[in-house]
Amino acid sequence: MIHKMKKLIFIIPLLLSGVTDLNAGCTSEEVEVYIIITTDTYGYETYWEIVPFSNSCGSNTVASGGNFNVGCNGGGAQEQDKSGYANNTTITEGPFCLTDGNDYKLIAVDDWGEGGASYVINIESYPVYEFDNTSALESFVINAVAPPAIDGALESISTPANLLIGSIKITGEIKNIGTTTITSADLNYSVDNGTTKTITKEGLSIEPFTTYDFTHSTPWEPTVAGAYSVKIWISNINGKGQDADEENDVITMEIIIKEPIPDITQSYIVDSVTLSYETIGTSSDNVNTPRDLDFHPDGDLWVINKGTENSGGSTVSFKNPGESNQTSDYRQDGNAWHFMSLPSGIAFSDNGNFATSTSVYDANHGTGSPFTGPALWSSDPAIYAQPSGGNGSHLDMLHVSPYCMGIAHEQDNVFWVFDGHSNDVVRYDFGEDHGPGNSDHDDGKIRRYPEISVDRIDDHISSHLVLDKVNKWLYVIDNGNNRVLGLDINSGTVGGTPSFGPFETLAEYTNVTGVDWKVIVDNGLVEPSGIDVIGSRLIVSDHSNGDIIIYNKSTSPATELGRIKTGDPGIMGVVIGPDGRIWYANATDSKIIKIEVSKEVANTINEVPNKEQFKLYPNPSTGVIHLSALSKNNSLNKITVLDALGRSVYSSKITTGQEYTFDLTHLPTGYYYLKLDNGHTISTRKFIKVD
Structure with missing residues (x-):
């Protein structure tokens, strides 16, 4: 999917000093082409050309524009000549006449070497191509053909690649790349070449070169764990049968189905079971003041290191954690100084992205502005902590939660944070990420919950959160008040503007009031920090003494069932792994521990008599x-x-x-x-x- 950079836009006419073209009116054997360039805050760094496909920059140039002092050879030269395009501006160049059916190249050059301009190629008035320049010199292929009347493309599939046994929604995005509005289409999928599940979507209105998010109404319900080949395709657009290009109608993906996480928490609190402590990671693996940990949907264990204000935080991921073939991968983003500043927490989405929370007042360090909050990242090793041509490799960041002491995932790119500055709980919806290293935040939606009053112990001890995705209750460690809170995330009324911020353009920034919340635990805790949930059980870590407490949350308040006396003060993050075992991060001793059980004891749901009611x-x-x-x-x-x-x-x-x-x-x-x-x-x- 193409990530679009939305900026402060001014439309300006064709600049005679900034463009050349050979247009003299297109013939019947040519197509009319416009190029729309959107610059970043350094518009003068941009130069571009359109040349025949087999030619290099400067050879038989069809059209060119931008800063001619940069030219073909100025990529990365950093001469900073201030001519050419203005900053944060959209320029429309053309029309140019290209031979119908021929291939051409758009060559994009950037003086500084990190890219920044984006390009839209209109052919016969339709935005057929969109490109983002992210390096000193890039080439993009253009096929000079007007779009067909009917052509729908299956643009992407959003069903995650790693899921648990259960009812699974088949979801994705259709793009209309034809000139006729799509009013109906068949959505189909099959698993391992089995029975095709087809539904017809009527009443659509997908305009040319726009997209439509779909959910197939028949869920897939696997009952056996394993790897499955899932084929999804669209057909019969507008009842016309085949469209212009059937190759772009289908996507096949592998989905790994796993067994549900077993609830063996009872094993940790019965006398018949012996506990042992396995060291998974230490400083020799670059584990350094780890404040949280979480499992990637594929089973890898990720750890977030605190770092320093000068360096920013970092991650260590463990493949095959706890196994004889375990390996580790240490990474630090090029601008962790801002986007991963003193991270307090990490939480994974089902889609493979993860988010981190920053426990500082000002992620720009010294400006005096409370400009910080959670950041979104890709776990793809080809993207995360790799040069993006932009500002680090982060996918998104929103900035109204200084001293963000913990984070939990809800769905897609939606996360909840403990806001230690405003002393409340905040829901962040990043929407569609802006791409690695970019800066568009205007589709972000933020909702504050001012009635949930929380406090932090200090700026070091994390105050984590976790969402029970079955009953939609968010459980929050309120460590400044030595308690655990619960919030029904489906309750409350949206309305009213928060008094704090915002500090950037957002799609939504509102309060939520009238929510259903309650105190879950209010005794027996000294410095609570980590939390996780499974079934009717909560586990909470106490930083002061290393205890991990197991609660039955089906009672109100929750009932303490037992304690794991680790004798390991300094524990912050705690998580229940895919095998049901408890794993924790000790920030004081810089180590990651898995607590193993000598045997598994299945949980029983303690029935509470209710016959009198x-x-x-x-x-x-x-x-x-x-x-x-x-x-x-x-x-x-x-x-x-x-x-x-x-x-x-x-x-x-x-x-x-x-x-x-x-x-x-x-x-x-x-x-x-x-x-x-x-x-x-x-x-x-x-x-x-x-x-």
Whole structure:
């Protein structure tokens, strides 16, 4: 997908001193072409040419523009001659007449050597090509052909490449690269060349050279772990059958399906199990004051190092962590000084991107402006911490959360942070990233939750967060108040403008009020820092003494079930790995530890009697179950059905009444637990589903 650089734009006419062309009116054997150039803050660094495909710069030039003192040989010379294009400006050059059907090259030259200009090539008034110059000298191919009447392209697939067994949405983006509006299309997918799942999308309105995000209405539901070849394609656009180019209609990708993470937290708190501590990483692996850790969807373990204000932070990723063939990869971005300034946390998205939180007041160090917040990165080794031609390799950064002490992922490029400056919780939606090293932030959406009052111990001890993606509750370590908070992220009303910031153009910057939140833990903690969630369990690390506490969060407040006495003060980040084991980062001793168990003990969901409030019948049931309140004072806000492994398989919010009926005939036979939430307490009832 092309990343577009949106800038402060001024449209200016063709400059006689800045362009040459051979246009004298196009013939029937030629196509009319315009080139639209958008400069960065150093417009004078740009020079470009269009030449026949087999020619080099300066040979049989068809058109050229920009700073002619840069010319073909000035890429990277850094002579900084101030002629040519203005800064932060969009210029339209043309028309030029190119021979219909021939191939040409756009050659982009940048004086400083890092690129910065973007180019749109209009052929017969349609924006057929978009290019970003990111280096001293680049060439882009142009096929001088007017776009066809009907041509839809499957632009990208957004379904992640690494997922757990379950119901999986097939999602992606269609681009109309024809001249006719797309009003309907068939969306298809198959797995391992199996049965094709087809739906017809009617009522579309995809204008020429615009895109449409789709979700196939039939989810894929794999039940066995493994590697699958998933083919997705579009067809029958506007009911016309084949379009102009069938090759761009299809994408085939490999998706790795894994078993769900087993909940073996019970193994850590029973006397019959012996715990051992495996050292995964130390200073010999370049682990240095690690404040957090998280698993990439592919199973690699990533660690975030604090670094210094002068250097910025860094990462160490471990492939095959804990195995005999474990390897490590240390990386530091070229501008970690700003984009990864004293990072306090790291969180991965399902799409392979990750975000980091910065625990400083000013990521520009010394300007006095509170300009910092979370940054978004690609985990692709060809992108992350590699020269981008721009400002580091970061994909995005938004700047209204100084002293950002922790971060958690929600979905796509959406993350939550602990804002230690404003003392609240903030939701960041980066939207579409701006590409490595670029600077467009204007599609960012930020929502503050001022009713969630938090505090930090200091600027060093992280205060982490985690989202339960099943019930959509965010759990927040509020270490300045020695407690854990919970927030229903689907609650609240959006409205009102925050009093702090913003310091850049955003698509949205609002408050959310009237949210449903509560205190989950308010005793037994000294310096809480790390947190993770699985099923009905929370695990919390205490930096002061190294304890890792396991809670049952299905009660309110949460019930402490037991403690792992690691005897290892300095623990910050803690995470439950793909194997169900607990891993942690000790910032004081600069080490990463995996806690192994001598045997696995499966969790049992402790049923809390609720017979005095509700009657459940029939039980066993073929699928339709009834709940009857035994008192008019009893009512429910929500029910959730959990399977024997503690996974949510059904949930329903309830508004009124004392009689409830639920159709669960779609569930397989077996044991289930009905979690009853009346807004004050949560209890569970076991029932059996039979044929």
